[in-house]
Amino acid sequence: MSGDPEIHEEHEGFEARLKAYEGRPAAATGTGRDPVNEPMIRHWCEAMGDTNPAYTGPDAIAPPTMLQAWTMAGLSRRPERTAAYDELLGLLDATGHDAVVATDCEQEYLRPLRPGDEITFDSVIESVSGRKTTKLGTGYFVTTRTDVRVGGELAGTHRFRILKYAPARRPRKRKEPEEPETRKEPEGRRPRPVVNRDNAGFWEGVARHELLIQRCTGCGTLRFPWLPGCNGCGSPDWETVEASGEGSVYSYVVMHHPSFPAFEPPYAVGLIELAEGVRIISNVVGVPYDKVRVGMPVRLEFRRYDDELVLPVFQGVTP
Structure with missing residues (x-):
């Protein structure tokens, strides 16, 4: 005081x-x-x-x-x-x-x-x-x-x-003149997603750089995450539609702890509302974690983390 x-x-x-x-x-x-x-x-x-x-x-x-x-x-x-x-x-x-x-x-x-x-x-x-x-x-x-x-x-x-x-404002570490201003890459291997018979098609789409949403062929309801049947009418029959990639931050958290070798906190994890009306959880990238806001427009991109792993993330769009 x-x-x-x-x-x-x-x-x-x-x-x-x-x-x-x-x-x-x-x-x-x-x-x-x-x-x-x-x-x-x-x-x-x-x-x-x-x-x-x-x-x-x-x-x-x-x-x-x-x-x-x-x-x-x-x-x-x-x-x-x-x-x-x-x-x-x-x-x-x-x-x-x-x-x-x-x-x-x-x-x-x-x-x-x-x-x-x-x-x-x-x-x-x-x-x-x-x-x-x-x-x-x-x-x-x-x-x-x-x-x-x-x-x-x-x-x-x-x-x-x-x-x-x-x-809180965190003081930036002073770097030697010859050292480039680059963000240190996290060490370690990211956890693999659990792929099963209900969501295999989604991950196959991600590998092709497509974000696929299920659509019930009985009532036309879109759903995400992937499920074996429709919550609306109970139909087990469905098809897929590709998301446009446009959306906005519906809610978010900033992860500080616990630290994990494959991640470098702090970073923002958002509940993204896609233009199609369904929501997906993923990282918000391209903007500082403390600049992420509810309602911020985002755009889908696919990011490769190693030889095997590609994940959908969302680039924050600032005015």
């Missing part, structure tokens, strides 16, 4: 403005997209390898850790954030705290959820921390609390915390 009284007063005033958002709604009161149900419980348990008998049979309950799953909006729609929450994030963005990273979540379980339970939930801005200095940069922790209810009775609480921060 600076010893200058005016700067200190300005900072204290800014923190007071942030604190004023505490207790205000973060998202509109919502209803679970589906009632608590046995198929979702079964899928969850299979994915987690959880064989607890409490989650099967006529008296089954849902695994407590599924609490957030019953409130999620799904890929096709966004949760309805409030103007207050958008204002808070906008205030932080406007003051240079325009980077964000999810830090942790906490859950509290008050009663079991059972198949057939109808879920309602509401979310509030529970707290905004004072200014914190981290290795990523200086910023503020924002915690939202979502209360999950059944028939008006509180069933559990989910707290989610993010850090909105101004990225």
Whole structure:
């Protein structure tokens, strides 16, 4: 903290403005997209390898850790954030705290959820921390609390915390005059993709520098990643269409840790929304990791990493 009284007063005033958002709604009161149900419980348990008998049979309950799953909006729609929450994030963005990273979540379980339970939930801005200095940069922790209810009775609480921060400036290493300004290539061999009978056609297309999307021949729905059948109509029949390669960043994270010999952090990994409407996860390249933004236009390119491995990545397009 600076010893200058005016700067200190300005900072204290800014923190007071942030604190004023505490207790205000973060998202509109919502209803679970589906009632608590046995198929979702079964899928969850299979994915987690959880064989607890409490989650099967006529008296089954849902695994407590599924609490957030019953409130999620799904890929096709966004949760309805409030103007207050958008204002808070906008205030932080406007003051240079325009980077964000999810830090942790906490859950509290008050009663079991059972198949057939109808879920309602509401979310509030529970707290905004004072200014914190981290290795990523200086910023503020924002915690939202979502209360999950059944028939008006509180069933559990989910707290989610993010850090909105101004990225720290990292001093560039001084190089000798004769040394060229080149980025050191990471050492090691990149992991190979898992190729199976359901996705082999996709990787064959990548080898030809084609990004192929499945299209159901029953209902015409496009889908990605590749699946053996259509989620819309259940048809097992499909064909492929080649993506145009145009898209935008729908969401992204910056990977700092853990370090791995084949990668050189920090680097940006984006959820890319293609012009065709489906989404794919890949690296965002060609722009500094701290310049990647939601909505940034991107363009597909294919990058060779060794004699065997070619991967689709997305070049950021800056104005």
